[in-house]
Amino acid sequence: MHQLPPDHPRIPSEKTGILLANLGTPDSPDYWPMRRYLSEFLSDKRVVDYPAWLWQPILQGPILARRPSKSGANYRMIWNNEANESPLMTITKAQTAAVAEWAEGRYGDKVMVEFAMRYGNPSTRSVLRRMVEAGCSRLLFFPLYPHYAGATVATANDELFRGLMKEKWQPTLRIVPPYFDEDDYIAALANSVRAGLAEDVDILLCSYHGLPERYLREGDPYHCQCHKTTRRLREALGWDETKIKTTFQSKFGPESWLQPYTVEEVARQAEAGNKRVAVIAPAFSSDCIETLEEIQGEIQESFTHAGGERFTYIPCLNAGEEHMAVLTRLIETNLAGWTL
Structure with a gap:
């Protein structure tokens, strides 16, 4: 040496x-x-x-x-x-x-x-x-x-x-x-949905952190990747297309962001008669302020105020x-x- x-x-x-x-x-x-x-x-x-x-x-x-x-x-x-x-x-x-x-x-x-x-x-x-x-x-x-x-x-x-x-x-x-589209990640998401739903729901919203709509036009692939995760999760669960939907949260500033906004969509679902709604946040690897406070605070309140009856938040995959x-x-x- x-x-x-x-x-x-x-x-x-x-x-x-x-x-x-x-x-x-x-x-x-x-x-x-x-x-x-x-x-x-x-x-x-x-x-x-x-x-x-x-x-x-x-x-x-x-x-x-x-x-x-x-x-x-x-x-x-x-x-x-x-x-x-x-x-x-x-x-x-x-x-x-x-x-x-x-x-x-x-x-x-x-x-x-x-x-x-x-x-x-x-x-x-x-x-x-x-x-x-x-x-x-x-x-x-x-x-x-x-x-x-x-x-x-x-x-x-x-x-x-x-x-x-x-x-x-x-x-x-x-x-x-x-x-976002790895088989074992999708399987883990699907299993978390099954484990998180004690009873059937009318619709599951996959709520992703939002971005200005302009970013999509400028080439950011995030929007498309989110929709692919939702589609693959729906396929893994064997659900009909009407039972799962992609939404976006955490809008900030005056610009138009990726839509539909989760906080508005939960109210629309309640008003349309879907009184049992679940929300999952597939873009977060860990529960955080956006899931523990925003989803279970402002977003849940929007749902309840519009006449919703049962709101279920399915936790992130975390350190499971x-x-x-x-x-x-x-x-x-x-x-x-x-x-x-």
Whole structure:
């Protein structure tokens, strides 16, 4: 073995890194942590692509004067007080622990598993730096989004690339592609529907996070991928086309977003006589503010106010055994060919 000179920098043993990436979460529901988080999130050009000269005065002025208090109140309703963190953080940690346990059993100590957040902590750059320092010469990056969108997968990749620009010795990189139509993912969704419905429903709404309609015209494939997931889920359940529908939630700003809007569709269904409605959120790998508060708050209230009688929310796949089997299978597939 070649002997390094005494003054040579330490070179750690080579490892393969697996970095799971999720959207992010405020450190606390209090005003200033919420403001920092929202400012970072809403300043991302992938999320809001208006010119900075137009958008930033609005964001840093009236929006961030009011929105942190409102959003903080919503977070408090779902906050994991025991761990002092948001449910998204709790679930992402559980997913990471499950992947780490699987990786250790499969590859021993040759693999390092970590997670990072696009917004907030732990930041992608800080975790990447730690993994490189630990000897990760190969890196598998896994954005935890079943569907591709510029505002989710692309911005997670952007932040990783910005981190890599700081590294003197960049690891070899692979990125796990979206899995919106993978057979085992669809099967896991179908099983979650079966398990989540104690009784029959009139209609199941697949509620996906929305995007401005303009993004579809500009080439973002998200809308089409969402519809394909709904179609394949319906086929897996063996349901008629009238019993399942794609909708979109979380509209923000004055533009027209992908439609129909979930909050309006649940009211239409109730008014049309469909008094038993279920909602599932296939685009989220973890339950979060959009599912635990928005769907089970504003959207459920819209349904009830319009005369709906039974509203069922079917949780995300989270760190469930079937979901983790999907994620680890994708990881193993994308590690193929690397000597571990």
